[in-house]
Structure formats: C-alpha cells, structure tokens
Amino acid sequence: MNTRAPAPAPTAGLFKLLGVVLGVFVLTFSLVPLYRIACEKVFGIRMERVPGSTGASAGALTPSGKRTVRVEFDAGVNSKLPWTFHPEQMTMDVVPGELNEALYFARNDSARAVVGSAVPSVAPARASGYFNKTECFCFTAQTLQAGETRDMPLRFIVDPALPPEVTTITLSYTFYRNDTLTSELQGGGASSAPRAAP
Numbered sequence: 538m539n540t541r542a543p544a545p546a547p548t549a550g551l552f553k554l555l556g557v558v559l560g561v562f563v564l565t566f567s568l569v570p571l572y573r574i575a576c577e578k579v580f581g582i583r584m585e586r587v588p589g590s591t592g593a594s595a596g597a598l599t600p601s602g603k604r605t606v607r608v609e610f611d612a613g614v615n616s617k618l619p620w621t622f623h624p625e626q627m628t629m630d631v632v633p634g635e636l637n638e639a640l641y642f643a644r645n646d647s648a649r650a651v652v653g654s655a656v657p658s659v660a661p662a663r664a665s666g667y668f669n670k671t672e673c674f675c676f677t678a679q680t681l682q683a684g685e686t687r688d689m690p691l692r693f694i695v696d697p698a699l700p701p702e703v704t705t706i707t708l709s710y711t712f713y714r715n716d717t718l719t720s721e722l723q724g725g726g727a728s729s730a731p732r733a734a735p
Contacts, residue, residue, distance in 0.1 A: 611709035645681035
C-alpha cells in the first residue's frame with residue numbers, strides 16, 4: 538500500500554514568507570532605539586537627540602542662572618605616544634546650560650610625525666550623560682608633525698538637568714598612538730589635518 542503524506546497547503550509557505558518579511562520590518566525599525574539603549578545603558582555613551590524629537594530639545598538646555606558646577610580637567614598620554622599633553626586650565630566654574638570653551642595643549646616630542654586619538658572619560662560616571670561636547674579634538678584623530686605644538690579646543694555644555702548633588706565633574710582625556718594612521722602617514726603623505734579615527 539502506497540500512502541503519500543499530504544502535501545502542505547500552498548498558503549503555508551506564503552504565511553512563513555510573510556512572517557519573515559514582517560519580522561525583518563519590525564527589526565529594522567527597532568534597531569535605532571536598541572542602538573540608543575545599548576550606547577546609553579551598556580556603554581555609558583549619551584546619544585544626542587535632534588531638536589523636535591522626543592527627549593531633551595535645544596530649548597531644554599537654557600542656562601539655570603544660579604547654580605554653578607566645577608569642571609576639573611585632566612590629561613594623560615599612553616607610553617607609546619611621545620607627546621606632551623595637558624589642559625591649559627585645571628578647573629572652570631560653569632553655569633549649566635551655557636556653552637563653555639576649554640583648551641588642551643599638545644606637542645609631538647618625537648622626530649617623526651605621529652597620529653594620536655584621544656579617549657574621554659567623565660567622572661562621576663552618572664554625570665557623563667549630562668556633559669555634552671559640541672566640539673572636541675577627540676572626535677577625530679590628531680596628526681602632529683615632529684616638534685609641532687597645537688592648542689586643541691573643547692566646547693561643551695553641562696545639562697541643567699544634572700542632579701543637584703553633583704557639584705564637580707572631572708573630564709579626563711588619554712591620548713593613544715593611532716598605529717594604523719601613523720604607519721600610513723610615515724609610509725606616505727604627511728598631512729597634519731585631523732583625520733577620522735578608524
């Protein structure tokens with residue numbers, strides 16, 4: 538006796554295909570919020586929100602007028618990078634919501650051009666979400682020719698929503714040698730313009 542298994546209905550494959558398409562569609566729209574959550578909660582990186590979107594808008598960063606927060610600046614250089622690097626000022630009292638500017642000094646003490654990348658750190662950790670850098674030398678890799686010096690600007694705003702018990706924020710940068718870009722630089726063209734870090 539020859540019994541055949543019943544053939545699956547032609548609509549079963551269609552439903553599976555529609556399920557996959559729907560799943561991909563939902564995943565596509567959920568990637569941005571998932572990425573934001575991963576950055577903010579797991580890695581401690583506060584993602585900037587575009588004015589008009591949900592969350593803090595540009596109008597929310599209005600100066601508080603009364604409160605001041607002390608910002609302490611710190612700097613370090615990895616032992617593989619032959620640079621001198623330090624803040625031009627050690628502390629600054631800022632009003633939350635106001636735009637501030639600080640300068641860091643860097644000098645290449647070697648006989649060759651070197652590319653460095655700065656990694657920022659904010660303490661206490663819970664203040665990192667309220668410290669917004671609008672311009673920073675840490676956004677791009679920095680190239681210094683042999684003996685070259687440079688003042689590197691940092692522009693920032695302390696969010697007025699900073700918890701009131703946080704009265705001091707320490708901003709620290711560590712410069713590391715960018716081996717990939719330094720090798721490219723020493724093997725080819727020598728430009729001192731900032732470059733995007735790989």
